[in-house]
Amino acid sequence: MVLSAADKTNVKSIFSKIGSHADEYGAETLDRMFTAYPQTKTYFPHFDLHHGSAQIKAHGKKVVNALIEAVNHIDDISGALSKLSDLHAQKLRVDPVNFKLLGHCFLVVVAIHHPSVLTPEAHASLDKFLCAVGAVLTAKYR
């Protein structure tokens, strides 16, 4: 799917409103994903997955910074995330279904903290953007 000009504007606007809370939201996204979808924990046997763990905080920050990178290069997400795409294909091999779960939890977090920002149109754009990111990260799987 293709992001329209309006989608790109909406997504940039959402992330600018999120601002400095991004790291916190990244951690919360992961925390919710591990709680709502326990099967996602299987990719992190080496982590302390208790609520508020330092590892979840650090990893949440990494994940959301990758999203921010994609937003900053929204016209070329596959270029911006090319190395991450290689990593996921060759090393991490997270099953593609899980990107949807992560994306859903990120939407939940945005809905919780910025309900007025997540208008139906913005919701649609952000959902599309997250799908696009997932598609890029799994593009080289086979």
Place this chain on the structure above:
Amino acid sequence: MVHWTAEEKQLIASVWSKVNVEECGAEALGRLLIVYPWTQRFFASFGNLSSPTAIIGNPKVRAHGRKVLTSFGEAVKNLDNIKATYSKLSELHCEKLHVDPENFRLLGDILIIVLASHFARDFTPACQFAWQKLVNVVAHALARKYH
């Protein structure tokens, strides 16, 4: 049969008791039609669905959203017997409405996001877990009689 812990039942009931079924139902269905526009295929008779504004304001969308969420309330009231609760509705969605069950999963996730936006921090991760489980069980029950 689905097993619900006492905590899950309590989390579900507690959220549901505060839900404005008319508002949340309308919003959930509206967002479904906006975020996943292909779902509009089932609602050709609903009139103007040409823009998000049109969809959100559409009285048929609002009425149907309310109907759908009211029916969801039956699951909440009958957590231990959701299969039977939706048996006839499942047949209807298959034989008359011809709805791909994937749409039930899409609507369930949209409902979760609507609840999150209304309940904010009260929609804790544990709460989300219980509700994800519920929407999955409902989607499964609605798909069960498909043939």
